Amino acid sequence: MTQHSERSGMRAIVIEEQGGPEAMRLADIDTPDPGAGEVLVDVDARGVNFIDVYQRSGAYSVPTPFTPGVEAAGRVAAVGPGVTEFAAGARVAWAMLPGGYADQAVVPVQRLVPVPDGVTAEQAAATLLQGMTAHYLTHATYAVQPGETVLVHAAAGGTGLLLVQLAKARGATVIGTASTGEKQRLAREAGADEIIDYTTADVAPAVRELTDGQGVAAVYDGVGAGTFEASLASLRMRGVLALFGQAGGAVPPVDPQRLNTAGSVYLTRPSLAHYVATRAELLERAADVFGLVESGRLEVRVGGRYALSEAARAHEDLAARRTTGKLLLT
Known part of the structure; x- marks a missing residue:
């Protein structure tokens, strides 16, 4: 020894x-x-x-x-x-x-x-920790395909900046949410194509506008309670909501029927432990x-x-x- x-x-x-x-x-x-x-x-x-x-x-x-x-x-x-x-x-x-x-x-x-x-x-x-989290989310939970559009909440946070970069590397158009001018600048520098200031704009309608009404293929949401409704409403038909954290509080129980009315969408609550x-x-x-x-x-x-x-x-x-x-x- x-x-x-x-x-x-x-x-x-x-x-x-x-x-x-x-x-x-x-x-x-x-x-x-x-x-x-x-x-x-x-x-x-x-x-x-x-x-x-x-x-x-x-x-x-x-x-x-x-x-x-x-x-x-x-x-x-x-x-x-x-x-x-x-x-x-x-x-x-x-x-x-x-x-x-x-x-x-x-x-x-x-x-x-x-x-x-x-x-x-x-x-x-x-x-x-955050790199492997961003990796499993973009490569496994919802494997981003070239040409798709995805939404990343808190795009200037530790995980958010990595998510933006990895989604871009896989050929996605990335919409990020961020509050202050400084955070928006950082998210853009990381590669975000569009930024929504969630303090002044309703996220879901803004996402619809940016995607010609289609919605996004996936939402990567580590915030939780404060963003869940907007995340669900931002998805395209059969899109995936990957709720990987609750930095803004836990999401209340959800009626599964809401996934149907949102367009047969998928909701998953993944954890890094299950991907390593x-x-x-x-x-x-x-x-x-x-x-x-x-x-x-x-x-x-x-x-x-x-x-x-x-x-x-x-x-x-x-x-x-x-x-x-x-x-x-x-």
Whole structure:
């Protein structure tokens, strides 16, 4: 077993009880040892995601105490018994496992992915979760076809900017929604063909106007309650509404008959976990995303960098929609 440094303690954000941003406390805790099939990672960068906010606030139930942060990148510091896939010094990243808001974290090998030389730790932590989300949405949930038009809500957000780029790469015309002038500019720079300011325009009628009354092939909606009605009304006949998040609140129960009257449309509530369910699928999707970043075909916009001790401020900024692109704890 590779030994980690002599340092026996590390810093970590600890949540004893779910609640507001102040529930996150920076503490000195013992450095964990990797068990069988696990590695200890020196964490260089951590992505800040809405799921972190949900888990911290209690919107998602999580056993306490816990260290939040489900996306991070760094280098292997030590390997546990039986680990052969990674050695000390290997550059790695992971998503969908807690513990990232710390100096070091123990991660099962099955959930780790290699980071190529041409991708920085910041880029890896900024793209793995949202990049794989945008990838499965545009490549699998509704595989965008050349010449189709799709709608992306919150097009200047972390996932939104990646969705716009990946949909464009597959040959789509992309309509995005965004509020401020700055957010609209960012969405256009990412490739959005049309932008609807949802604060001043009714989205669904605007979409109909932009599509000669047809509607869009797919709507990628990570907002939820505030956008659901417009999303449903924006679809073409037999279109797909991929409701992949609820940043703006949960959608109330829906009468299935509404899918019929909307034009025999499809409603799905996908989750990344089901699109990286096997090790092979995880490695393939991560490699695709990192390959796009490495080649420059997928640009990652880091909207804010915070110290580990500033995690509460990062959560406040994200929840208040004060940010664009991806937030990192570095």
